[in-house]
Amino acid sequence: MGDPKLSISDSRTGQKYDIDIRQATVRAMDFRAIREDPEEFGMLVYDPGYTNTASCTSRITFIDGRKGILRYRGYPIEQLAEHCAYTEVAHLLLHGELPTQHELDAWNTEIMENSMLHENIKKFMDGFLYDAHPMGMMVSTVAALSTFYPDAKDIASKSNRYRQQVRLIGKMPTIAAYAYRKSQGYPYAYPDWDLGYSENLIHMLWNGTRRQPKPEQAQVLARALDTLFILHADHEQNCSTSTMRQVGSAHADPYVSLSAAATALYGPLHGGANEAVLTMLEEIGSMERIPEFIRQVKAGERRLMGFGHRVYKNYDPRARIIRRIADQVFEITGRNPKIDLARELERIALDDDYFVKRRLYPNVDFYSGIIYQAMGFAPEMFTVLFAIGRTVGWLAHWEELMNDPEKRIARPRQLYLGPDEQTLTPIEQRLGQAREKVS
Numbered sequence: 001m002g003d004p005k006l007s008i009s010d011s012r013t014g015q016k017y018d019i020d021i022r023q024a025t026v027r028a029m030d031f032r033a034i035r036e037d038p039e040e041f042g043m044l045v046y047d048p049g050y051t052n053t054a055s056c057t058s059r060i061t062f063i064d065g066r067k068g069i070l071r072y073r074g075y076p077i078e079q080l081a082e083h084c085a086y087t088e089v090a091h092l093l094l095h096g097e098l099p100t101q102h103e104l105d106a107w108n109t110e111i112m113e114n115s116m117l118h119e120n121i122k123k124f125m126d127g128f129l130y131d132a133h134p135m136g137m138m139v140s141t142v143a144a145l146s147t148f149y150p151d152a153k154d155i156a157s158k159s160n161r162y163r164q165q166v167r168l169i170g171k172m173p174t175i176a177a178y179a180y181r182k183s184q185g186y187p188y189a190y191p192d193w194d195l196g197y198s199e200n201l202i203h204m205l206w207n208g209t210r211r212q213p214k215p216e217q218a219q220v221l222a223r224a225l226d227t228l229f230i231l232h233a234d235h236e237q238n239c240s241t242s243t244m245r246q247v248g249s250a251h252a253d254p255y256v257s258l259s260a261a262a263t264a265l266y267g268p269l270h271g272g273a274n275e276a277v278l279t280m281l282e283e284i285g286s287m288e289r290i291p292e293f294i295r296q297v298k299a300g301e302r303r304l305m306g307f308g309h310r311v312y313k314n315y316d317p318r319a320r321i322i323r324r325i326a327d328q329v330f331e332i333t334g335r336n337p338k339i340d341l342a343r344e345l346e347r348i349a350l351d352d353d354y355f356v357k358r359r360l361y362p363n364v365d366f367y368s369g370i371i372y373q374a375m376g377f378a379p380e381m382f383t384v385l386f387a388i389g390r391t392v393g394w395l396a397h398w399e400e401l402m403n404d405p406e407k408r409i410a411r412p413r414q415l416y417l418g419p420d421e422q423t424l425t426p427i428e429q430r431l432g433q434a435r436e437k438v439s
């Protein structure tokens, strides 16, 4: 048997085509040869929402959505979440290898030394209204960093790209903490380089405030945050990561590219779902109201937020891990009663034909908000925390794109369904024309 081929017969012309199959995939450009007339453009593949289109090759993250498997660089998410610190996983994603202790120490130092923000960022933050959404503040501030580091435009230099990547990993928690402090009216707190990544975030958020945890509590919370960041660190070609690659493919610098990615994450169908889950649970309010809520979901009047996934058609392995962390966090913070509501919703949904048939299971966002809320975060901060963890994933994909010999500017095609060529009517003769056409 020779090389595998996909044989296509075009009933319009009777013509036959053999298309190469590599790794169970065909190249969309091979379809261009299929045409009725030699003058024609050639066949396109139509795929709204990219549900069946591989836009790149990648060696970072593997997902098997039917089996509920997630691996970073081959390592199962369960093992990484149990044994690693977030910065260890960040090293794995960006550099391709888990670090030795010596490498990890150097990497942590490098990240922490890059955690400080320029003093002018405070003035920039001050310009926002007191009730500005922290995600709006975060995406604008990340984009603004592009003007502080014009050297970032030299994306052809590997060492220069690396400098910006470390800056971004270091500064994202500080931006998050500034946005939070601004929303609370607290003075900004500088990073403490002697602390670990998540411990420092806790320090910048709550130091000197009534929420400041005791040192032993801070340790447990930092470990929980580290684990949540690991679970959020990457998820292959999701909406925000694809945005990072899309903007990066135009050779925009990493700050504006990452700001665009974080903006995509902000959407309630993506990373904004964790905030939407909390709003939904608050609205449901009590166990007795769950059946009516489920009825509305099944009638298509609303969605069960935190449920369903484009790729997972099984339990999201991240949701399983998050369910476990919840109990550890509640030991420190006290139980968030919304967990009972969420577990009951899950129980009912997993037993209901509507959800079973569509293979809808809890995703990463279903339980994460409940933990974040127990830790003392307002719902507006949830997606900001997701963005901190995902930063390294966006950067790993950006770096992979920069090294991809097949890299080209992202430029999809469209299926044009508008009018054929029309003759322009001068404006004085156009009265009523548009309305007539629509009706």
Ligand code: CMC
Binding pocket: 235, 238, 268, 269, 270, 271, 273, 297, 302, 303, 304, 305, 306, 307, 308, 309, 310, 311, 358, 360, 363, 364, 365
């Ligand atoms: N509640 C009720 N019905 C749903 C839900 C839901 N959460 N999700 C999907 N469905 C139904 C949908 O109505 C459709 O039904 P039908 O076939 O009768 O029209 C079917 O399931 C397929 O849904 P879809 O919208 O075609 O699926 P998709 O792959 O385009 O969307 C999704 C995936 C995540 C956007 C969607 O499941 C959703 O809106 N979930 C709620 C929002 C959410 O939790 N998002 C976080 C995703 S995980 C974090 C991340 O990586 O961003």
